[in-house]
Each structure stands twice: as structure tokens, then as C-alpha cells.
Amino acid sequence: MNWAPPILAPWRLAHGLRKHPSAILLAVQLLGILSYPLMENTGIGRALFGAMSIAVLSLVLWVVNRASAHWVAWLLAVPSVAMSLLANFAGMPALLPWAHALEAILYFYAVAGLIRYMLGDMRVTTDELVAAATTFTLLAWAFAYAFSACQAWLPGSFSDVSVPPQPRTWMELLFLSFSTLSGVGLSDIVPLSPLARALTMLAMFSGVMYIAIVVSRLIALTVIRQQHR
Numbered sequence: 500m501n502w503a504p505p506i507l508a509p510w511r512l513a514h515g516l517r518k519h520p521s522a523i524l525l526a527v528q529l530l531g532i533l534s535y536p537l538m539e540n541t542g543i544g545r546a547l548f549g550a551m552s553i554a555v556l557s558l559v560l561w562v563v564n565r566a567s568a569h570w571v572a573w574l575l576a577v578p579s580v581a582m583s584l585l586a587n588f589a590g591m592p593a594l595l596p597w598a599h600a601l602e603a604i605l606y607f608y609a610v611a612g613l614i615r616y617m618l619g620d621m622r623v624t625t626d627e628l629v630a631a632a633t634t635f636t637l638l639a640w641a642f643a644y645a646f647s648a649c650q651a652w653l654p655g656s657f658s659d660v661s662v663p664p665q666p667r668t669w670m671e672l673l674f675l676s677f678s679t680l681s682g683v684g685l686s687d688i689v690p691l692s693p694l695a696r697a698l699t700m701l702a703m704f705s706g707v708m709y710i711a712i713v714v715s716r717l718i719a720l721t722v723i724r725q726q727h728r
Contacts, residue, residue, distance in 0.1 A: 521613070521626065521633040524558040528636045531555065535670050548587075548669070553580055556602065559637070563609045575605040596651035599644040606641030610634055614713055623720045631717055635680070638709065642702045643669070643676040649695050656695035657688050675699075680706035 531551060538548040556576055563572045582598035585591045613634045617627045650656040650666055657667045657675070667675075671688055678686035679702040690699045 520558070520561050521630045524555070524562055525629060525633040525636060527551075527555055527558060528633075528640065532673070535673070552602070553583060555640075556580060556605070559605060559609050562633070563612050572605060572608060575601050575608065579605060596648045599651070600648040603641050603644035603648065606637050606644065610637050610641060613637070617713060617717065621720060623717050623724060627717065631714060634713070635709065638705060639673065639676045639680055642680065642698065642705075643673040645698050646672040646675060646695070649692070649698055653692045653694055656690065656692040658691050659687055659689070676702060679703055680709075682706055 534551070535548065538551075556579065560572055560576055579598050579601035582594040582601070586593075586595035586598060613630050617630055617634070646657065646667075647669065650672075654666070657672070658665070659667075659671075667688055675686045675688040678684065679699055682703070690696045
């Protein structure tokens with residue numbers, strides 16, 4: 500006799516993941532937060548990081564094309580993947596900032612597509628709630644990639660409060676992005692160049708407006724739905 504809950508049946512799980520691709524993307528990104536610290540200090544780790552970034556990009560394309568099919572995403576993703584491969588596996592690191600800049604634009608484009616999807620009707624579905632969480636992580640990745648490109652083109656753009664200006668690691672920039680977007684103010688990374696400060700201010704504004712417009716709307720619609728049951 501099978502005592503496993505029906506929702507855990509493999510075919511149901513696979514169907515649910517196909518139905519909610521945002522959930523897969525969210526899970527992969529949260530897994531990345533835990534695994535990135537193990538990848539930063541070795542050549543193999545950096546290669547795995549590059550491969551994982553490409554996998555995340557593929558998931559982003561899946562989610563974007565599901566929300567609203569546009570060829571713009573492919574125009575951004577294809578050269579970004581090509582430059583990431585050349586930078587990580589062909590010894591051409593000068594291409595990496597350009598890849599990160601394109602990835603940042605693609606992530607912002609994905610954020611816009613998901614927000615449009617969530618605001619497209621007056622119903623709140625499970626997929627939209629998952630998309631809300633996924634959108635926030637996409638926004639954090641987008642600004643982290645923008646910070647990475649910024650410090651590559653303008654060395655010394657970001658500094659730790661306790662050390663002289665030097666290139667920040669990907670994990671530090673991602674931490675800065677999450678800290679800025681969430682408004683918790685816990686990051687010890689300080690933007691120094693005008694462009695770095697402009698990007699940081701845009702991240703602050705985006706985090707506040709995302710909570711104020713998207714999340715508050717989803718909460719309000721959920722409450723209204725519960726009241727009318």
C-alpha cells in the first residue's frame with residue numbers, strides 16, 4: 500500500500516513543475532545562494548558557476564517566453580551565453596563584463612514580463628504568488644550583474660568598509676543587491692563611483708516600489724478573495 504501523499508507522486512510533481520516554471524527558477528536561484536560561496540575560490544568552481552549561470556539563463560528564457568513570448572529575450576540571451584562561455588572556458592575574461600551587462604538587461608526584462616503577468620488580471624493564483632517571490636530574486640540578480648559590470652568597467656566602484664577598494668566577489672555583490680532591495684541595510688559594501696551609487700539608488704527605488712505596488716496588490720486581492728468565500 501502506498502502511504503505517500505498524492506501530491507508527492509512523481510507524475511504530479513513533474514506536472515506541477517511544468518505548470519509553475521517560476522518555482523523551478525526560484526528553487527535553482529535559492530540553491531545558488533547556498534552553493535556560490537563554494538565556487539568562488541577555485542578554477543573548477545568558477546567553471547561550475549559559469550555553467551550554473553547558463554542554466555539559470557535557460558530557465559529565465561523559459562519563464563519569460565511563458566509569460567509573454569518575445570524575441571528580445573533571445574537577442575539578449577544568445578550573445579550573453581556565448582560571451583560567458585568564451586570568458587569562462589576559452590580564457591577571454593574581458594568578455595565577462597559585457598556578458599554580465601546583457602544578463603542584467605535580460606533579468607530586468609524578465610522582471611518586467613513577470614510583473615505584467617501578475618498585474619494582468621484581478622485574480623491571485625498560486626503561480627502568481629510563486630512568481631512574486633521569483634521576481635524579487637530576478638531583480639536581485641539583475642542588480643548584482645549590473646554591479647559586477649560596473650566594477651569591471653570602473654575599478655574601485657565598490658569597497659568594503661574595512662579594506663581598501665578592490666573588486667568585490669559575486670557573492671558580495673549579490674548580498675549588496677539583496678540588502679539594498681529589501682531595505683534591511685545590512686551590507687558592508689559601499690558604492691563609491693557615481694555610476695555605482697546611481698545603480699544602488701535605482702535598486703533602493705525598485706525594492707520599495709516592488710513591495711508597494713506588486714506585493715501589496717497581491718496581498719489585497721488575496722484578502723478580498725478570502726472575504727468573498
